[in-house]
Amino acid sequence: MMPYKARFLSLLAGGVLLATTAACGSGAAQTAAAPGGAAGDKPTVVAAFYPLQWLTEQIAGQDVTVQTLTAPGVEPHDLELTPQQVAGVGGATMTVYIKGLQPAVDEAVEQNGADKGFDAAAVVQTLPAHAEEEPEGGEAAHEHEHEVSYDPHLWLDPSRFAGVATKLSERLAEADPAHAQDYKERAAKTVAALGALDQEFTKGLATCSTRSIVTAHEAFGYLANRYKLKQVGISIDPEAEPSPARIAEVAKVAKAEKVTTIFTEALVSTKVAEVLATEVGAKTAVLDPMESQPSGGDYLSAMRGNLTTLRTALGCTA
Structure with missing residues (x-):
């Protein structure tokens, strides 16, 4: 594959400046376009992908124009940015991202807006990239994911995500002091909503007949850690083909x-999971890693959908 910088120069030389303008989420967000977008006097915040877009929108309200780099239905790990999106990162007031999840975003922030980057993984305690309970024989992480020492999927723990919300509101207040109190109040409401979600998961997963979840890729370490579950990932990287030894x-x-259930994902091939399910006499079900905007609802409703799916699969009675 052509290196990122070479792709950028090739596109720029050819005059290709593409940007998707379809609205996302509540309608306040759009894909990142030209520097500063069409925000007028409002600050412009670029969110790397859906969970961060959702969180930013909750806190920003109408005081910020929120743009996103990852369109709905796009697998975020392999995202490639257009030159115009890279320029949008440079022209934005802030870019909200998670270092180590999307290499193209990491590079765009480093080269075009390092002083304006908000790395969500830097403001909360993270977990190691490899779960300690991982079965032996697992493949090493694909080089484009986990280039950091921690697991980047922190948004799947509502309590940690609430911590990100508070820190993000503080950064927005610094960038836009005129609306500091508004950011603080909206963050408090968001933290409360995430706290309620956390309590639902704690209660709903308290008494289950099994506590092991076999997942298509190791995206659920934070959820498993928070609610005392054991994640067994078929693959560390969603795009990597697991070895026969790993599957065995x-x-x-x-x-x-x-x-009783092997969990698949909407944006990842289900082939290996289905073969595994047949081998062990289990069924399959979709567990959403929340890496893309849900087809209906939002982060909170999709997470509650995950709770329902988990309770059924794990035989929870509470």
């Missing part, structure tokens, strides 16, 4: 722990 090892664990 996961199958062994699934049988031993009487797993």
Whole structure:
């Protein structure tokens, strides 16, 4: 594949300046376009992908124009940016991202807006990139993901995500002091909503017949850590093909722990998960890693959908 810088120069030389303008989320967000977008006097904040877009919109309200780099339905890990999107990062008031999740975004922030980057992973305690309970024989992470020492999927723990909300409101207040109190108040409401979601998960997953979740890719470490579950990922990277040894090892664990459901994802091929499910006598179900905007609802409703799916699969009675 052509290196990122070479792709950028090639596109620029050819005059290709593409940008998607379809609205996302509540309608306040759009894909990042030219520097500063069409925000007028409002600050412009670029969010790397859906969960960060949702969180930013909750806190920003009508005081900020929120743009997103990852369109709905696009697998965020392999996102490639157009020159215009890169320029948008440079012209934005702030870029909200998670370092290590999207290499193209990391590079755009570093080269065009490092002083205006808000790295969500830098404001909360993170977990190691590899879960300690991972079965032996797993493939090493694909080089384009986990280039940092931590697991970047922190938004799947509502309590940690609430911590990000508070810190983000403080950064927005610094950038736009005139609306500082508004950001603080909206952040408080968002923290309360995430706290309620956290309580629902804690209660809903308190008593389950099994606590092991076999997932298509290791995106659920934070959720498992928070609610005392055990994640067994078929693959570390959503785009990597797991080895036969890895599949055999996961199958062994699934049988031993009487797993009834193998979890798949909407944006990842279900082939390997379906083969594994057949081998261990389990069924499949979709567990949303929240890496893209849900087809209906929002972050909160999709997470509650995940809770319902988990309760059914794990035999929870509370």
